[in-house]
Amino acid sequence: DGGITQSPKYLFRKEGxxxxxxxxxxxxxxxxxWYRQDPGQGLRLxxxxxxxxxxxxxxxxxxxxxxxxxxxSFPLTVTSAQKNPTxxxxxxxxxxxxxxxxxxxxxxxxxxxxx
Amino acid sequence: DQQVKQNSPSLSVQExxxxxxxxxxxxxxxxxxxxxxxxxxxxxxxxxxxxxxxxKNEDGRFTVFLNKSAKHLSLHIVPSxxxxxxxxxxxxxxxxxxxxxxxxxxxxxIIP
Numbered sequence: 001d002g003g004i005t006q007s008p009k010y011l012f013r014k015e016g017x018x019x020x021x022x023x024x025x026x027x028x029x030x031x032x033x034w035y036r037q038d039p040g041q042g043l044r045l046x047x048x049x050x051x052x053x054x055x056x057x058x059x060x061x062x063x064x065x066x067x068x069x070x071x072x073s074f075p076l077t078v079t080s081a082q083k084n085p086t087x088x089x090x091x092x093x094x095x096x097x098x099x100x101x102x103x104x105x106x107x108x109x110x111x112x113x114x115x
Numbered sequence: 116d117q118q119v120k121q122n123s124p125s126l127s128v129q130e131x132x133x134x135x136x137x138x139x140x141x142x143x144x145x146x147x148x149x150x151x152x153x154x155x156x157x158x159x160x161x162x163x164x165x166x167x168x169x170x171k172n173e174d175g176r177f178t179v180f181l182n183k184s185a186k187h188l189s190l191h192i193v194p195s196x197x198x199x200x201x202x203x204x205x206x207x208x209x210x211x212x213x214x215x216x217x218x219x220x221x222x223x224x225i226i227p
Contacts, residue, residue, distance in 0.1 A: 004158075031213055040124070042204060042217035043159070050213065058214070090158050094213065103149065104215060106158030 004107035021076045023091035032074035033092040118142045121218035134192040138205030145207040153202045200225045
């Protein structure tokens with residue numbers, strides 16, 4: 001069945017290490033998004049992509065990088081430059097039809113912790 | 116700056132009664148609003164949305180009301196059920212923009 005798959009569910013990062021979070025969707029959605037959730041806070045947008053080979057920074061892009069080589073996949077790399085990476089990371093996707101409003105659908109999330 | 120605000124971090128409601136969750140926004144360019152429900156360690160699930168051309172949208176037990184002049188929206192759940200216990204996020208987007216801005220969430224607890 002269709003959906004958004006995030007892996008792994010839990011991830012641990014050592015100091016100075018880059019880690020990559022996977023996000024795959026089979027909904028044939030054009031747009032994909034990465035959010036970060038911290039305790040007691042809402043979801044904050046890290047990066048988003050509306051089309052293959054193109055992506056834009058969100059509100060908190062520093063210390064993160066993404067790629068969009070395939071429509072189905074939008075991996076997020078948390079680099080060593082991100083000094084406070086411990087959070088719950090959520091990937092979402094939506095169909096994109098210009099000015100029409102579309103709902104974002106979310107994966108189950110990846111919890112990243114620093115060792 | 117917090118453009119979407121949910122001023123009540125938590126709310127407890129008796130089972131069978133009405134739950135009312137509130138959301139305020141400051142950006143007058145927002146024209147589409149959504150409510151999501153989230154259980155711990157899971158992704159948010161879409162509940163209901165409303166366009167700024169409407170002031171009410173209903174879907175089963177869930178109704179969203181929009182007051183554009185007050186820049187305020189609310190989600191009504193009636194009757195409340197134990198499975199409704201979750202964190203509810205309000206989100207908004209502006210015309211021509213796919214990005215969503217989220218509130219900080221309200222934790223709803225339904226008391227049996």
